[in-house]
Amino acid sequence: MKSFLTLLFLLTASVETVQAKDTVIGGLSTRNVSINTTFTGSDILIFGTIKRGDSEEIVLSDIIIEVFGPKTNITVRRKKKIFGIWVNSDPIKINNSPSFYSIVSTNKIDDILKKSEQLKSKIGRTQFFESKNSDSNYIEAITAKLRIKNKDGYYSFNNPPVKVKETSLFSASISLPANLTEGDYKTKIHLIQKGEVTNTSIDTIRVRKVGLERWLYKTAHNSPLFYGIFSVLLALFSGWGASTIFRRFQ
């Protein structure tokens, strides 16, 4: 009888959750990051609150925050010894690889989100291996990519963690490195309850070169001939200027 009542309670509770679920409302300290000449990286504060639904039951909630840099196609190569020297070989292409990735959470991801759910929702490390390609070389290349990106500070896993205040307010600081790629950085705040993703809030941080940086980059790519001639003239002018100035001093 007792177990029947519990079951009944759980059923009604879950029905209510469907009607008005708990949701996550997120915010960013900034939506625009400008790369100027003196750019040395940027810390973004991601914060938010868990908005309780109609449910009477207070479900234990966790938060996972992910930040993705713009996607690029990359090639991973392995060094092989050929005629005594180390040569890059065996190129493996990885498409749509985010240039930056950071994941932070309130608790260890494996403790709050089931493995199968991590795979299904494409959250964390597993998403990088998500592919029809189960070739051992391919998996090795992806493992190497994660290792190198992690070492160079472009990928980080669970560091530092999300801080929680008064059970429903949370915040986390994400550091964007100095050597940043321009583009749109997508942020995802996942609400995790009972080992599953119940709600996700998505936002975008625009990372743009500005001023001189922007002008040089745009010109180099949009009018390369002009840029090349400009660079040469700049060099000729400085060469001439230098010799003139130093002759004055002699």
Added chain:
Amino acid sequence: MQVYLPIAEVSVNIFLIIGLGALVGILSGMFGVGGGFLMTPLLFFIGIPPAVAVATEANQIVASSFSGALAHFKRRAVDLKMGLILLLGGLLGASVGVYIFKILKEIGQVELLVTLCYVVFLGIIGSLMFFESLSAITKRNSQTKPSKIKRHTWVHRLPLKMRFRTSNLYISAIPPFFIGVLVGILAAVMGVGGGFIMVPAMIYIIGMPTKVVIGTSLFQIIFVTAFTTIMHATQNYTVDAMLAILLILGGVVGAQVGVRLGVKLRAEQLRILLSIIVLSVCFKLALDLLLTPNEYFSIMVDVKK
């Protein structure tokens, strides 16, 4: 103070870059070399992508060679006709070099090619210079005169002979043209001016008088590196104007300091010193090729078409 380089997409310390420019500038002022063969590997060492280092260094050499050539023009120490033939070859060589560079960049072997070229050339030049200046020191001690260069060699039997008034020569245009081609390829692939190859070649193969050699080679280098810069900018998008201007800034000041320092030291001592620097850079680069790497894998972002 950090500065973000827009094309290299790396943030570097501004004083480190200007300092490197000044250091290489001092050496080039002391030894009368362009310094590209030292600067490009140093840029690799501080984390500038090799493709950007090579292209940007070509741009810097435009400034330093122009600055140097102006002085030689004033003294009429430039053989324009010879310079033009070297230049024709140079332009052809640079086009070939940039094309090779582009293909290797696409298949991910640029680093290997550039490093190999450096190890081979720095190794050869460094050892030659080292032993030559060693023997110069011992010879001077034993008071023997250096042997005179042979005036008639295979070079004088080639067709297409031309008269070069400034150099006081009547020789075939073929050797200078091919020296130009070789130097052009090196300029594009290694990010150097190529003076360290061209100057000995002009003296020993063509037989030009020493007083016009430096001016003429600088004249050729201005145009070949300018052309290489434009080629790299249009083919590979790898010229970083911000990096170039910082290097130039340090370089011009350093070169003036170097010239004054150079006067105080004896030529053989200078050359031994330079050869040791060249050989150590060569050794460092060779180690990277020979030693088992810590990380077997490398990542490269595909070039956007």
